[in-house]
Amino acid sequence: MSSEPKNLRPWTEVISPELYEQEFWEMAQGLQFTDRNPLNTEMFFLWCLVKSSPIINLYESGTFQGYSAEILAKAIATKPINFTTIGLSLDDSYDFARNRLKGFSNVSVVEGNSVEWVKQQEKSNDRCGWWIDGPKGKNMLPLFDAIGEKYESVEWIAVHDAEPEDWSGNRKRTINYFSDTVPISFTEESFQKKYSYMDKPLIGKSSIEPWYPHKQRGLEDTSYGTQTIIVWTEGRKWSDLVR
Ligand SMILES: C[S@@+](CC[C@H](N)C(=O)[O-])C[C@H]1O[C@@H](n2cnc3c(N)ncnc32)[C@H](O)[C@@H]1O
Numbered sequence: 285m286s287s288e289p290k291n292l293r294p295w296t297e298v299i300s301p302e303l304y305e306q307e308f309w310e311m312a313q314g315l316q317f318t319d320r321n322p323l324n325t326e327m328f329f330l331w332c333l334v335k336s337s338p339i340i341n342l343y344e345s346g347t348f349q350g351y352s353a354e355i356l357a358k359a360i361a362t363k364p365i366n367f368t369t370i371g372l373s374l375d376d377s378y379d380f381a382r383n384r385l386k387g388f389s390n391v392s393v394v395e396g397n398s399v400e401w402v403k404q405q406e407k408s409n410d411r412c413g414w415w416i417d418g419p420k421g422k423n424m425l426p427l428f429d430a431i432g433e434k435y436e437s438v439e440w441i442a443v444h445d446a447e448p449e450d451w452s453g454n455r456k457r458t459i460n461y462f463s464d465t466v467p468i469s470f471t472e473e474s475f476q477k478k479y480s481y482m483d484k485p486l487i488g489k490s491s492i493e494p495w496y497p498h499k500q501r502g503l504e505d506t507s508y509g510t511q512t513i514i515v516w517t518e519g520r521k522w523s524d525l526v527r
Pocket of ligand 1 (some may be wrong): 320347350370371374397
């Protein structure tokens, strides 16, 4: 399995962070920290992506306690976009997340397995974007299949935990699922370094494992983040996109 895409689209070509840096940073000051969240640098990338994307539906798989969902809900608050976040509540997180998101009228919180949920949906050709923060690794592939089956106009799929060290397999599995013609971007090192100040308030807060730049990445580095991979499906038919 390859771990690098043939058709890399650098982040500098797909988002304009300078337009959103100040508003994101101000918004981040008011966020409640909850565990197992993606880092702010990754969420800043998604903020820019969602704000500049021609989607009318946004989906998240892997709600947990709604850290990323709250950020995405705030990103679309003034836009005509509906946001649905789907999460297994094995970890008792569903009520917490629902409560956290109850003030957002265009947000729905669904308790359950996103693969099963997608399979139950009617086919749709509304333009949409997907942010996947669980399931991971091989369990993510049935979700890709289900999305391709039901959604005919997927602009992009963004998957968390796709760093080069690739402990989860998300990077390789995502690259190998889609054909070499599909453009792929990452919240790569240069992006993380540039905006690493956004992650500093999170350092040391996780009860699962403390975050240190050296420990996490095994590199002498100033950034803390894992990487998100963004697959630019751009509304194309799944039969033309996947291997
Ligand atoms: C790292 S946590 C997500 C953190 C969350 N996005 C946040 O910012 O707080 C991953 C979550 O994905 C959920 N998950 C795993 N497989 C899933 C599936 N098939 N459908 C929905 N949620 C799933 C897990 O239960 C777990 O709560």
